[in-house]
Amino acid sequence: MTIRRQTLGGHTFEFASLSDLLAKATPARSGDVLAGVAAESQAQRVAAQYALADVPLATFLTEQVVGYDEDDVTRLILDTHDPAAFAPVASLTVGGFREWLLARAAERDEAAISGLARGLTPEMVAAVSKLMRNADLVAVARRTRVVTGLRSTIGLPGRLASRLQPNHPTDDPVGVTASVLDGLLHGSGDAVIGINPATDSPAQTVALLELLDAVISRYEIPTQSCVLAHVTTTLRALEAGAPVDLVFQSVSGTQAGNKGFGVTLDLLAEAQAGALELGRGTVGRNVTYFETGQGSALSADAHHGVDGRAVDQQTLECRAYGVARHFDPLLVNTVVGFIGPEYLYDGKQVVRAGLEDHFCGKLLGLPMGVDVCYTNHTDVDGDDTDTLTLLLGAAGCSFVIAVPGSDDVMLHYQSLSFQDVLAARSVLDLRPAPEFEAWLARMDLLGDDGRVRELAADAPAVRALLAAAR
Structure with missing residues (x-):
């Protein structure tokens, strides 16, 4: 030493x-x-x-x-x-x-x-x-450019994509579909339509994948779906012939941390290979999606390094990006305020951590996004998330996550709303992914100014998507 x-x-x-x-x-x-x-x-x-x-x-x-x-x-x-x-x-x-x-x-x-x-x-x-x-x-x-693609292109300049997160506390298909409809009508979902399942049941995972695939296929939406089940569950879904676009996994910056998540590097490689074999991309072949978050290694008591010395949480977070980078992801995001005040105490720390994570991920070559979020026992509020969202938009963030009304009713935390994404795009003159933007135009969801517009209940796009929901 x-x-x-x-x-x-x-x-x-x-x-x-x-x-x-x-x-x-x-x-x-x-x-x-x-x-x-x-x-x-x-x-x-x-x-x-x-x-x-x-x-x-x-x-x-x-x-x-x-x-x-x-x-x-x-x-x-x-x-x-x-x-x-x-x-x-x-x-x-x-x-x-x-x-x-x-x-x-x-x-x-x-x-x-x-x-x-x-x-x-x-x-x-x-x-x-x-x-x-x-x-x-x-x-x-x-000024750091990272571009990836599967059925939509992520990371181009002047663009801000979003993950449409239609979570439901019981994975009810009607509730999930209603949230998907809400997000699509607000121009969200170009990064991915990604569900955190209420259970890790392989059968339920397959059912959710088939639900999302049916909507995407019927209306030819240029995006990808993901059910954020454990990678072993996704492997079982692949074996069952499910329509898997993206293999998801939370990862950590140490071997011990990944063991706590129940994953190994070999397991991630196996899942990536399985998704690649399906060949479901149209504009690219990036088939993995990883989530990280400062404090995950510490929460698992997996934050120790040489001679048992503890390593700071931000350095370990960056090491998780080293894991993600190896598997050529379409998307990576930090859930910056999700773990709680033990790791990021207040709005100042959350804003700083979000900017650090985005900067570090981009420098390491990742298509970096951020879940601008917080739990209700943290000293953070909507003003803090507004600040971070606009700073990330200015920084060229690849994507953010949005849920109906900012309130995730399954995970019980606060994230961005679909309206927040629209506001950030409007203020910063940013647009959705190009393929998705063209789809919005075909569905009559864009106004003459190129922005997503409010629609009457009898507009063709609303009628079509409501039909899908039924």
């Missing part, structure tokens, strides 16, 4: 390891306090940021926060590292990398920033994010 020292204001601070330095440099959040790794004062945090700025990026290739021999996520990250992609920044320190990114963002050099993805490790990206203010995170992410 390398002990690093930084003198600030006449006091010398010591950082016992690279993971200790990363943790102490992290902007304040309750999860790091819970884990016992947070800076003890703002002075210590600033000193850690100064020391971190002087660490060469190449250090992260030789000094791990989670050991190579005991963790398959670390092995995946290092064994797939691309030295050629890393070459443009290989000589830089973390602080120098920050300046490089901001300069390229100011020059609108998207190719230079986006081309780094396979050469960056999650720890490098986590480190540079800790030196950035919110505006820096927005500026660089806006």
Whole structure:
């Protein structure tokens, strides 16, 4: 272990390891306090940021926060590292990398920033994010381009896609279909129509997949469906011949964390291969969908690294992106306020975490979205989610998640409404995915100004979709 020292204001601070330095440099959040790794004062945090700025990026290739021999996520990250992609920044320190990114963002050099993805490790990206203010995170992410596709194209400039989330507490098909109808009439669903099932029953998963596929097929909607069951359940659905568009799984940044989720890297590869064999894409072949969230490893007591030292939750979150990246996802999103105040205490921490997660995911080459959400026992409200949504829209976020009326009646948390997505698109002059936008026009759901418009109950699109609901 390398002990690093930084003198600030006449006091010398010591950082016992690279993971200790990363943790102490992290902007304040309750999860790091819970884990016992947070800076003890703002002075210590600033000193850690100064020391971190002087660490060469190449250090992260030789000094791990989670050991190579005991963790398959670390092995995946290092064994797939691309030295050629890393070459443009290989000589830089973390602080120098920050300046490089901001300069390229100011020059609108998207190719230079986006081309780094396979050469960056999650720890490098986590480190540079800790030196950035919110505006820096927005500026660089806006100039980082990641484009994916299956039946709609995600991540193009000037676009903001949305996941239509028609959850129902009993998976009732009428209730699910009503929510699908509501979302489609509000222009939501171009990223995916994705249901969190009330149970992990294989039969129920297949039934929900067939329900969504029937609506999508009947009206030729250029989107994809997903039932967010455990990957083992999706594998059983594949074996049963179900119409699986996307394989979903929550993933973590450590092998122990993924074990807690009941998954391995080999299992994810098997499911990806099964979905690819179906060949259900029309504009691309990205068939995986991953969700993450700061604090998931800590909540599973899977946040320990070299010599048992705890690793901060944001660095572990970035390592989860290293897992997702390997499987060429169509979509990845962080559920930024879902886990609770033990990990992100208030609106300030949720906004910061959402911008960090989006920035880090994009730099690592992920089609990064955010579930702008919170649980009702967290010190967060709609003003905070409005702020984060508009900042993410400005940052070029690939997609957000929306539910009827902002209130998920199955998962019991607050997310964005379909109207919130429309408002963000209107304010920031953003549009849906191009294939979905063309479908909206065919269904007479766009006004002369190209925006989704209010419709009378007897409009053709309403009549057609109501017929599907029946």
